Amino acid sequence: MSDTDRQPSRTRVPMPVAAMSDPHMGDAARHPARVEKLIVLVFVLAxxxxxxxxxxxxxxxSDWILGGTIGAGLLLLGxxxxxxxxxxxxxxPFVEDRHPLASTPEERDAMSAALVERSAVVVKRRKMLGGLFATGAGIFGIVAIFPLLRSLGPVPGTSLDVTGWRRGMVLVDSDGRPVTRDTLVPGGIMTVYPRDTVIVNAGPQPLITDQGQAIDQTVLIRISDQDYTTQPGRETWGPAGYIAYSKLCTHLGCPVGLYEQLLELLVCPCHQSMFNVRNGAVPEFGPAPRPLPQLALMFNQDGHLAAQAPYDQPVGPGFxxxx
Amino acid sequence: MSDTATTKRSRRASMGPYGSVGKIVGELDDRLGVAKGGRIFLDKIFPDHWSFMLGEISLYSFVVLLATGIFLSLYYVPSTHQVIYHGSYAPLDGQWVSEAFRSTVNISFDVRGGLLVRQMHHWAADIFTGSIVVHMARIFFTGAFRKPRELNWTIGLLMLILAIFEGFIGYSLPDDLISGTGLRIGYSIAESIPFVGSYLVTFLWGGPFPGTGIIIPRFFIIHVLIIPLVLLGLLSAHLGLLVRQKHTQFRGEGRTEENVVGSPMFPTFMAKTTGFLLMVTAATALLGAFAQINPIWQFGSYDASKISYAVQPDWYMGWLDGALRIMPSWEFMNFGHTIPFEVFLPAVVFPGLIFTICFMWPALERRVTGDNELHNLLDRPRDRPKRTAAGAAMFALLFTLFAASSTDVLANFFKVSLNATLWFFRIAVIAIPIIVGLVTYQLCKEMQGVHGIGKRKRPVVVHRSADGEYSTTPAEPRPDDVHSELDPEPVPVRIDIEPLSNGGATVPESSPTGVRQVTR
Structure with a gap:
């Protein structure tokens, strides 16, 4: 930009004129006429x-024709x-000057002086007023956070520690059918829910509640024909070889959805934690830090498999x- | 006939030499005073380099995201209320699905052009985050973040973080099996934060996972209003600072710290960049048409007790997933409290650390080098071996973690044990960045010493003497061998298209440079 441009406006100044023959105004193409024809063709196709x-x-x-035509059209147009x-x-090449962004030292001083000296006057004369105002604004800032955060949801309380399982709760499959002694053969596996989380006549299919799906989901495995003890103190927990663990991975709460039948390992597909079914779902591999909680089972008087007690610890990841 | 022609001509003459354009400019200038500033804006110079195009990809994919997002928001229903699906997609007929999932399947099958727009939106989101990262790498390795542009670096980083959150939240909205699993993992990561984690998640979700169905509506408003609004604000600031501080440029003939050399905003840059906007849009349309992405109808509606094999997030979350996978299972349990370090360290502390380093880098570099000067000329990466090595090591770390997010797939594919794969990555995540950093440093040093590096090589002629001895001599230079440029000149205010009445220079019939004459 030349100096004439920065003169005050409104006065007619002679503007620098470039001729069309100036190479700066020229084409980059060696054969402009040919390029022009090509672009005409491209635009027509577009x-x-x-x-x-x-x-x-x-x-x-179909969508691929829609996308193909508009994609090709815009591509050619572009x-x-x-x-x-x-x-x-x-x-x-054209050039433009960079004007330094920094102001003159005088202007800087004027700015700083305005900030420092004017505020000094204010603070000296009205210290208490300023302090009170700042306190009020600060407290408003803090209390404003409370409704913003606290209204969002409840405090956790014990809600993270409990599940829907309690003494006598019958185990049902995703269709709402209770589990009997013959439901699984040894080596079999299924996902079970507390009976009251599976609503059988909600529609054409049973509807499993969020609580049942996300928190109470339990994996049931049968590993032998006899009562099975996974760990000392759990002698009565596995009647007829039925063993139940929380299906929530203790790492990040993914469902432990894979079962390695030969090795009797439950595998979480998210981050490959592996839990040994026989010794109480102790993690054998991967980032999971704790065994899956085991649900104590029993057969009730109807011959249905039911929980002896709630889980003895919170299910899922740590907090x-x-x- | 001739009367109207005369009237037209005389009216045109009365408008002055610039016709209706001149009149509009005049009317606008009377009210807004746009002429001077507007012309300076039209004259703004953009230096030319292919790498300056990377940020434009981000900008234009954001435009595509806004346009396609508006379309999608007209059909999407943000609700996890369970309904029975009856729609075009037969395999799902009669099944319980959430309203969010049903509306997304409807967009894909029953809204005209809906699948295309949905897939364009997803592709544009992946391109958006990807181009931001590549753009940021360009800024980093060429030192464009140095004084006076530290603030724009910070704004760019904020936009990257927001883009990652925006992508994750948008990915969760269809409420399908894969994204629901991702959301569950996100919940557990937030829950792992000591002291506040459990409060945070019950506040956000309205209770223990999956909460009271409030999270999808909340995510919806965050996704379509709050984050886009903040992004737009930051974007304006980003571009405003770019105009105010002017573009950086690489070293070259006539280029100094005090000028900018390139092509003008109008018409050259405007034509090229508008063309590029159309091409980026076209790329997302073609990807959306021919490359399937996130076919949620195959996954089904989210059911927290179901899961699919090879669960992986969108690419920009992959590095965190990799970190989670290779972390040992260290959990602190004592004094009645639990700190799940196996989650908290890789998924909260680690990304926090990475972004803190990124935010701090301009200040760190200023501290270490003691360089407090203003910089408008860019560095060649090889000329700053330490910075380049640090950046390369950082990328090596992130890429290794990204690869570690598919340990199970890799183990299956290469038929090695998962255990071996895991331990390979645990070692690689420390070793590879160190090796890459050292090798990069050495390469930069070596390249600095090479004579004529970065210059075009002259061809040589090889001679064989009668004794069988070979020798070379440089070949005769050809016109293309030497890249020469005109001296940069200011953008002319006026161009003499045809001699005007006030007497401009006459245009020669045929100019020596082959410029065609333009006539009105």
């Missing part, structure tokens, strides 16, 4: 494709415009209040 998109939309053709800009418009 128009055809974009019109085709319109037709395709009107006729409700390509033509870019080629126009690149080959047929003034390329320069600060978990003891």
């Amino acid at each position: 128009i055809v494709f974009i019109a085709l998109f319109g037709a395709a939309y009107w006729q409700n053709w 390509f033509g415009l870019t080629a126009w800009g690149k080959y047929l418009m003034p390329q320069g 600060w209040e978990r003891s």
